[in-house]
Amino acid sequence: MSSVRAGVTVPVDPATAFRTFRIFTDEIDRWYVRGLHSWVDPARAVGIRLEDGYLRELWSDGGHVDTGKIIAWEPPRRLVWADLINESGRMEIEVAFSPVEGGTEVMLEHRGLDTLPPDVAGRIRRGYSWxxxxxxxxxxxxx
Known part of the structure; x- marks a missing residue:
């Protein structure tokens, strides 16, 4: 299995799907929970943002690390970024937004797991983090 999928439906009617996309992207720092396991450098991390074509972890000293490079930006339908952290693999993460009965389905697919060492791919396949x-x-x- 070279990919894993995770999804959630949010109670936002399809007419406001664009707002759902914008909350995921423009307001990512508002909903992304901070913790030891959610940062590249937990000692310095103070925020996360999509800017200048990258998914970026911001640091207290004014620096940052780019964790993903945006390769598709199609509001309000989908967002795709190439993973820049796992140097041993070539991976992409796609987040798609689709209107469904009662809201908007947000489906995430993490592709390229077959390019990683088995233990790393196994952790991602279990899907806990997504x-x-x-x-x-x-x-x-x-x-």
């Missing part, structure tokens, strides 16, 4: 991140995102609509 399922957790999508639950953080879906939490934007909980009271």
């Amino acid at each position: 399922n957790i991140a999508l639950r953080w995102f879906a939490g934007q609509w909980k009271g």
Whole structure:
């Protein structure tokens, strides 16, 4: 299996799907939960942002690390970035936004796992991190 998928449906009617895309992208730092396992450099990390064509971890000293390079930007339908962290593999992450009954489905696919060492690919295939991140995102609509 060279890819893994994770998804969530958010209770936003299809007419506002563009807003769903913008919350995922423009407001990523608002819903992305900070923690030891959610950063490249937890000691310096202060935020995350999509800017200048990259998914970027921002640091307290004014520096940053680019964790992904945007290769497709198609609001409000989809976003694709190439992973820049796992140097041992060539991977892409696609996030697609589709109107469904009762809201908008957000489907994430992480491709290229067959290019990674088996232990790293195994952790990603189990899907814990992507399922957790999508639950953080879906939490934007909980009271």
